[in-house]
Amino acid sequence: xxxxxxxxxxxxxxxxxxxxxxxxxxxxxxxxxxxxxxxxxxxxxxxxxxxxxxxxxxxxxxxxxxxxxxxxxxxxxxxxxxxxxxxxxxxxxxxxxxxxxxxxxxxxxxxxxxxxxxxxxxxxxxxxxxxxxxxxxxxxxxxxxxxxxxxxxxxxxxxxxxxxxxxxxxxxxxxxxxxxxxxxxxxxxxxxxxxxxxxxxxxxxxxxxxxxxxxxxxxxxxxxxxxxxxxxxxxxxxxxxxxxxxxxxxxxxxxxxxxxxxxxxxxxxxxxxxxxxxxxxxxxxxxxxxxxxxxxxxxxxxxxxxxxxxxxxxxxxxxxxxxxxxxxxxxxxxxxxxxxxxxxxxxxxxxxxxxxxxxxxxxxxxxxxxxxxxxxxxxxxxxxxxxxxxxxxxxxxxxxxxxxxxxxxxxxxxxxxxxxxxxxxxxxxxxxxxxxxxxxxxxxxxxxxxxxxxxxxxxxxxxxxxxxxxxxxxxxxxxxxxxxxxxxxxxxxxxxxxxxxxxxxxxxxxxxxxxxxxxxxxxxxxxxxxxxxxxxxxxxxxxxxxxxxxxxxxxxxxxxxxxxxxxxxxxxxxxxxxxxxxxxxxxxxxxxxxxxxxxxxxxxxxxxxxxxxxxxxxxxxxxxxxxxxxxxxxxxxxxxxxxxxxxxxxxxxxxxxxxxxxxxxxxxxxxxxxxxxxxxxxxxxxxxxxxxxxxxxxxxxxxxxxxxxxx
Numbered sequence: 275x276x277x278x279x280x281x282x283x284x285x286x287x288x289x290x291x292x293x294x295x296x297x298x299x300x301x302x303x304x305x306x307x308x309x310x311x312x313x314x315x316x317x318x319x320x321x322x323x324x325x326x327x328x329x330x331x332x333x334x335x336x337x338x339x340x341x342x343x344x345x346x347x348x349x350x351x352x353x354x355x356x357x358x359x360x361x362x363x364x365x366x367x368x369x370x371x372x373x374x375x376x377x378x379x380x381x382x383x384x385x386x387x388x389x390x391x392x393x394x395x396x397x398x399x400x401x402x403x404x405x406x407x408x409x410x411x412x413x414x415x416x417x418x419x420x421x422x423x424x425x426x427x428x429x430x431x432x433x434x435x436x437x438x439x440x441x442x443x444x445x446x447x448x449x450x451x452x453x454x455x456x457x458x459x460x461x462x463x464x465x466x467x468x469x470x471x472x473x474x475x476x477x478x479x480x481x482x483x484x485x486x487x488x489x490x491x492x493x494x495x496x497x498x499x500x501x502x503x504x505x506x507x508x509x510x511x512x513x514x515x516x517x518x519x520x521x522x523x524x525x526x527x528x529x530x531x532x533x534x535x536x537x538x539x540x541x542x543x544x545x546x547x548x549x550x551x552x553x554x555x556x557x558x559x560x561x562x563x564x565x566x567x568x569x570x571x572x573x574x575x576x577x578x579x580x581x582x583x584x585x586x587x588x589x590x591x592x593x594x595x596x597x598x599x600x601x602x603x604x605x606x607x608x609x610x611x612x613x614x615x616x617x618x619x620x621x622x623x624x625x626x627x628x629x630x631x632x633x634x635x636x637x638x639x640x641x642x643x644x645x646x647x648x649x650x651x652x653x654x655x656x657x658x659x660x661x662x663x664x665x666x667x668x669x670x671x672x673x674x675x676x677x678x679x680x681x682x683x684x685x686x687x688x689x690x691x692x693x694x695x696x697x698x699x700x701x702x703x704x705x706x707x708x709x710x711x712x713x714x715x716x717x718x719x720x721x722x723x724x725x726x727x728x729x730x731x732x733x734x735x736x737x738x739x740x741x742x743x744x745x746x747x748x749x750x751x752x753x754x755x756x757x758x759x760x761x762x763x764x765x766x767x768x769x770x771x772x773x774x775x776x777x778x779x780x781x782x783x784x785x786x787x788x789x790x791x792x793x794x795x796x797x798x799x800x801x802x803x804x805x806x807x808x809x810x811x812x813x814x815x816x817x818x819x820x821x822x823x824x825x826x827x828x829x830x831x832x833x834x835x836x837x838x839x840x841x842x843x844x845x846x847x848x849x850x851x852x853x854x855x856x857x858x859x860x861x862x863x864x865x866x867x868x869x870x871x872x873x874x875x876x877x878x879x880x881x882x883x884x885x886x887x888x889x890x891x892x893x894x895x896x897x898x899x900x901x902x903x904x905x906x907x908x909x910x911x912x913x914x915x916x917x918x919x920x921x922x923x924x925x926x927x928x929x930x931x932x933x934x935x936x937x938x939x940x941x942x943x944x945x946x947x948x949x950x951x952x953x954x955x956x957x958x959x960x961x962x963x964x965x966x967x968x969x970x971x972x973x974x975x976x977x978x979x980x981x982x983x984x985x
Contacts (some may be wrong), residue, residue, distance in 0.1 A: 373417060374406065391417070396426040403429070407436045415440060419451045423458075430455065431468045438472035448476055449484050456495055474502060479514040480550065482557045486517065493523050500526050504533040509548060512537055512580045516561040519573050531576040538579040548583050555586045571601055578604045582611025590615055597627050606637040613641035621645050625653055639672035651677040658684050670703035678711045686724060689732045701735045708743055718744075722751055730762045734795075737766035741773040749774040761789035768792060772799040939985040940972050 308323040370391050374384035390402030403421055406414035418440070421433040434455065437448050452473040459466040477484065488499055500518050503511045511533060518530035550558075558580065565577040578596055581589045589611075596608040605627060612620040621642065628638045635657070642650065654673050658666075670688075674681035685704035689697045708717065724736040740748050752767045752774075759767065764787075772781040781799035784792050974983050 370417070374414070391421075396424075396429050399424065399426070399429050400432050403432055403436060407440070415442065415445075415448065419448065422451055422455050427465055431465055434469050434472040438475040443476050444478040444481060445476060446481070446484060449473060449481075450487060452476075453484075453487055453491065457491060459495075462494075462498065470498065470502060474506065479503070479508065479510040479512075480554050482513070482517075482561070485514050485561075488514070489517055489521065493526070496521060496523065496526050497529065500529040500533065504529060504536065507533070507536050507540070509537055509540060510550075512548065512583070513554070513558055513561075516558050516565075516577070516580055519562070519577055520564040520568070527573060531572055534576040534579050538583060548585075550584075552586065555584045555589065558584065559586070559588055559592070571603065574600060575604045575607060578607040578611070582607055582614070590617070594620075594623055597623055602631060602633050605631070605634055609634065609638055609641045613644045616645060618645075618647075621647055621650060625650060628657065635666045636668040639666065639668040643672050643675045646676070648676045651680050655680055655684055659687050667699045667703055670700060671706070674703060674707035678707050681707045682717060682720065686720060686736075689735055690724060690728050697731055697735055701739055705739055705742055708739075713743055713748070718748055718751065722755070725752070725763065725766055726755055733762055733766040737770040741770040744770070744774045746775065761791055765789065765791040765795045769795040769799040772796070773802060776803065778803045934981045934983065936983040937985065940983050 308327050370388040371381070371384045374387045374391075375381060379387060387402050387405050390398045390405070393399055393402070399421065403418065406417050415437070418433045418437050422430055422437065424430045424433065434452065437452065440448075442448060452469055456466060456469045456473065459469070479485070488496065491499065496518070500515075503514055515530040515534045515537075518526050519534075521527050521530070548555075562577045562580065565573050574596075578593070578600075581592050581596075593608040593611045597605045597612065600608070609624055609627065612624060624638050624641060627634050639654075642654075651673060654669060654676075658669050658673065670681065670685060673684055681704065685700045685707070688700035689704070692700060718740075721736050721740055725733050725740070728736065737752070740752065744752075749771050752771050755763055755767050764784075768781065768784050772778065778800055781796040781803070784796035785800075787793050787796070972983055972985060974981055
């Protein structure tokens with residue numbers, strides 16, 4: 275029975291195969307006959323053959339293509355071309371219909387959408403894409419990708435925009451298609467910008483596959499990709515930058531370095547480490563290896579910034595290696611990274627680096643504070659106090675943070691033994707430390723000891739420190755030092771006592787002292803107490819401009835009046851001048867400027883000496899509320915054009931509430947060719963008027979709120 279069934283089935287298959295083959299052969303023969311009929315001389319027969327072939331549908335496309343290749347008759351080839359176009363369009367429409375149905379449309383609606391999509395009119399194709407996006411959403415992505423490469427730019431741009439809005443972030447098939455679309459662009463146009471925008475809406479910088487694909491783009495577009503990354507400045511961008519650091523194009527590498535700097539600045543505190551998986555971090559480190567192999571300084575520093583933000587054992591080991599074996603710049607970045615790990619072993623690595631390379635001390639000390647390990651204070655103290663040590667405020671701050679008691683010894687040692695800049699910085703560090711811990715009796719005695727027996731600079735600095743921190747009890751101890759004191763001790767103590775007791779009378783008593791140093795310190799105390807005498811006269815003081823700078827005495831003189839002094843680097847060697855006794859500050863400054871061929875500027879508490887050709891011919895000025903003149907530029911040069919005198923005077927008058935009237939003969943003097951220079955050091959309004967008008971021999975009188983300017 276079983277054999278009979280098998281026999282019947284086998285026979286059936288053979289019969290079916292024979293029938294199918296016969297039908298196929300018949301179909302091929304029929305196509306061949308109809309193709310031959312296309313060449314008939316009678317129009318009706320040609321038309322009948324064409325319609326018959328068309329009705330057979332796109333299943334005969336391959337047959338028709340073969341016949342077209344063999345055809346020699348021009349009429350037949352023309353009609354076959356026409357048929358192929360029609361049937362290909364029908365085939366495409368049918369396929370699109372099936373795909374639109376798959377996107378969730380009914381058969382009827384799908385046919386309507388497909389009809390739009392195959393239209394030769396771009397606006398209809400766009401309408402079809404919008405319908406797919408509206409109803410099909412993500413199911414229509416394949417259709418959108420296809421039309422991304424439409425021959426019409428507008429259709430392509432609409433497809434790109436819709437892909438960006440589909441919400442499929444990180445979808446590689448979309449991203450790769452957008453990359454291909456960008457690569458087709460010949461120049462940066464609005465079309466390319468749309469592709470770029472759509473790409474970045476979906477791009478995940480952590481995708482190594484896409485990052486490697488970006489590296490294959492033409493040079494001009496890689497540069498544009500990195501520039502867009504920099505603008506967006508997302509922390510995850512470091513993954514992309516890691517690839518671009520190894521780019522063959524220098525512009526791309528430069529942009530990547532800049533972008534890394536921007537991103538890593540945003541990662542601070544609890545957010546120091548990038549939130550990424552171990553696999554992603556491993557991939558990132560692999561991408562960075564080529565950077566270290568090239569051994570380019572800037573690129574290694576940038577790569578180190580990325581590594582410093584990876585919470586990965588391999589990253590930690592790389593940071594240790596960078597601290598030990600790479601440049602100072604890279605080591606500084608790596609040290610900051612090690613501080614974030616807070617591993618005990620990292621402390622030893624950082625300290626050894628400090629010992630080998632003193633340039634690392636500032637950043638290393640800031641990092642060591644994070645570890646809160648007081649056991650390293652002894653080592654830090656040795657570094658700070660060894661002969662010839664490079665001074666670092668950060669080193670003192672680190673010692674102060676870990677052990678305030680040790681900071682006192684170190685600070686006083688540097689104030690007593692160090693160079694002047696180091697002494698001053700040590701005083702600042704010591705002040706910050708003692709302000710937190712307070713002054714005990716023992717500490718006060720140590721400080722008083724330096725005031726009593728240290729060198730002059732040390733005595734002055736420690737006395738000032740006591741003035742900032744002390745109370746009246748400290749003032750009493752300082753007063754005891756005045757008995758039989760030399761000029762240095764007296765100069766140190768006078769200012770300190772006056773400031774502690776806030777008594778300007780104490781300072782005034784010493785303004786006539788025989789010692790210039792004592793007079794100077796007394797005047798400084800008055801200035802700090804707000805009791806500056808504007809007509810304070812100068813004794814004989816020499817200002818040395820011969821080396822192109824101004825002496826410390828001169829800078830201190832300006833500080834006394836609350837003015838900072840800046841010397842333009844273009845100032846050439848000048849003369850050694852002695853100011854005449856009794857000169858006012860303004861007269862002294864004008865004298866120095868004139869004698870050295872310099873322009874002197876003063877305002878906003880700033881004074882500048884500079885060659886006249888380094889300053890603009892005119893800078894406007896404004897008046898402060900107290901009536902004093904202040905120029906609108908912080909570096910002040912008041913070279914007034916004659917034809918602007920009237921405007922300037924009117925502004926002054928408007929501010930202080932009077933009308934300005936200039937006589938005709940006065941106006942004739944104020945011409946464009948009659949420029950003047952004025953040195954105004956916070957002078958009041960009427961003094962400013964006098965200084966402005968004097969060079970023109972003009973007079974001013976004020977009557978009932980009207981300022982009359984006459985010749």
